[in-house]
Amino acid sequence: MKVSMIVNGSERSGDVEPRVLLVDFLRTNLRLTGTHIGCDTSSCGACTVLVDGEPVKSCTVLAVQAGGRGITTVEGLATAAGLSPIQAGFHEEHGLQCGFCTPGMMLVATSLLERNPNPTEEEIRWAISGNICRCTGYMNIVKAIQHAAAAGQASATAPREKAAAAAGGE
């Protein structure tokens, strides 16, 4: 069946079986492979995307359920001008190692700072508690989110050119 949604600001549509998961639609049909699959039980959060601004585990949502909604994936965080404050925070504070959980973590953090621009450490830890990281022990993920919060940004989509330049290369 036909499904259509706004993904990272652009209307995207496809023809899928009703049983196709949102994560598979994003990864396979749209080739947005930044959204990862880490488990099949909504436990790990690697597949987290924002649906109308709310973090959702896309392995537990059918693509058709997302019809007409606005989806943000990791590919939608940076703009032409550079990385978002959350992305810059993860780079500056070494908030990622293997990078597999990173997209989900950053989207949850983006949503958190939209709601609560100045969270406590406890609030940060609870906010990311649906997302598992096996590499960092969470210490630097917490710092990365604090870094973004301290940067005083309220809008999670406004890029900061300086941070962008720092993380520009591979």
Added chain:
Amino acid sequence: MATEVHVHGRIGQSIKRKEDGRFLRGKGNYLDDIELPGMLHMAILRSPHAHARIKSVDTAEASKMPGVLAVVTGELMAQHKLAWMPTLSYDTQAVLATDKVRFQGQEVAAVIAETRYQAEDARDAIVVDYDLLPAVTSPEQAKAQGAALIRDDKENQKDNHIYHWESGNQETTQAAFAKADKVIRLHTFYPRCHPAPLETCGCIADVNGATGKATIYMTSQAPHAIRTVFALVTGLPEQNIRVISPDIGGGFGNKVPVYPGYVVATAASLLIGRPVKWVEDRSENLISTGFARDFHMTGDLAVDKDGRMLALRVHLDSDNGAFFSDAQPSKFKAGLFHIVTGSYDIPTAHVTADGYYTNKAPGGVAYRCSFRVTEASYLIERLVTNAAIELGVDQAEFRKKNFIRKEQFPYHSATGWVYDSGDYHKAMDVALEQLGYDEMRKDVEARRKKGEVTGIGIASFTEVVGAGHGADFDILGLRMFDSAELRVHPTGKAILRMGTKSQGQGHETTFAQIVTEELGIPAADVAVEEGDTDTAPYGLGTYASRSTPVAGAATAMVSRKLRDKARKIAAHLLEAADEDLEWETGRFYVKGSPDKAKTIQEIAFAAYTNVPEGMEAGLEGVHYYDPPNMTYPFGTYAVVVDVDKGTGQVKVRRVVAVDDCGVRINPMIVEGQIHGGLAEGYGIAFMELITFDADGNCIGSNFTDYLLPTAVETPRFELGETTTPSPHHPLGAKGVGESPTVGSPAAYVNAVIDALAPYGVRNIDMPVTSDKVWAALRAAGVNE
């Protein structure tokens, strides 16, 4: 004359990671992100039973399902002599079962279809008829009279025993025990757990029918070794096999072995002539791939009346699952477990180990550890704390009294290791100071008087990492050297390739920094590439904390080779004699005339445009580094816990971790590694468990049962450091990634045992869950 030169990215600088950019943008290139033209998908049918004879496999219905191209059975694989494969421990393992299934989750058949959804639909339509057999789920059952014979496929296998292995000296150990004033015994089970990297294992096999070239993308920590194993298993010529490890979403040992799915996908691609992708789901990962630990250990520590350690005796029974496919150096059947004398000057020791087949998943790997060092460190550190409790002495003082002293290095241990360097007293002192140990001890006493249950745990681990020395360490005969190839381009930029493979450790940054240190090329100008066997020099891969000790050393050595050539080119350019030139990071200058100089970039350009007569052009080289010894990182961890008497819940209040890994190349990355290992150690100590019911059903087959720490329960870590350089590593560096997983479980559990010691509790097997703590308190008559 030389001045300090500031080149970005030298050793000791916490530069930000070069690899971050693509991951932050969702542009990492993980296995499942790769899509090849015409690619098919494979789904594996697995056994629901732990032990059963296969009567029939009916694929008729499955073959007719939409999108299905092939259904592969054990019988079909057997026709191509691929139903079995050799393991990394010189055993055999079924690729697809033909006779029996020997563990729940074992591979029975595979479907190849146009989409993953179709492949899984058809997989569910395969009908297998089984005759159930009794399941053996522990070494105790495996060795019992009349136990079901698991490996009846092996001609000379009459029971479930795999190996007996010994280290140390039985005679001198017995003699020392005879003279002991006290013997402290600890029997403890280090349960089965799983590395559970967030990305599961998988591959894409792409066999080109026209050229015969097999390109296999694989989540592998050791792509070169895999290529050679594949050549041996399939008979394909090795130059026609290309293994590519793309970005890897965590490994922790889980991505070292060769899994049946890799072989089946490759065979299917060969058969069908199209690329075949296979990616495990989480349950497949947890129930069938490389587990860790599962050691039943008994340790006896002999001490004299002054509290001096006299001797150590250890026996362990290892539960290896249905096939002996441990990933470890071939000479060591129980890995490097015989490092079990740890940080202590114990004059004599005797270690015995027996391995057993059980109806459980095979593939013992070192979950963030150097081949079973974690089990060894756990046993000795638990035993030492229990001894201190039994002797009524302070656990820190007891350790210090028995530590190997720094003047004893290089230290020859009772089980044959030669520890390269250490200063255990210093690391202990730094940890105690950082914790405020004396005050904390008083605080614990005060709290106990008020009825609180609280304790301090210490672990002073010694790791042994960075295999090999090649003469002692090999995998299937492949000596455990590693390699680096460095090419400096005419513009002074460079590419470095190694036989290792990062899984998140930050190799692209750390190894660039070694080139920066040795050649003065800024880290930003050094591209680091790993994982493609067609382009990278041969190496044994990344595990057992060996990348920095071995490939890092190779990188330093190849850089120095290039510097030697650069000196000759600089001498030519400056019209000076080689020996009249001085090196400072990034340039050669004429002694006494620091203004007469050539930078490494100028020299690189000349290497392609203006070399001295008779010299080969170019500035590139390769180095294969065979380390003279292992490196021995160490440290002291101290943990404070509070136990809720009513619920048995343990709350970790403080974690102080002092690590000595020698010279730190990028301190930020080192600290990140330590954080991660301390969290995984927390998970192992308190949460993570793969267990089985009486029928051999795996309990812990998904993340709702196999519990991993989240940000909420993971403690905050306080790090400290001391620096004792490795005397034999070219940079003085040692491995570090695994130290925190090796050291911390004992520290966490020792804290709980210290808290419960007043109630007579001396052991709780991991994971130390609330119900076990509550039961221990209940048994001690504590009610609340």
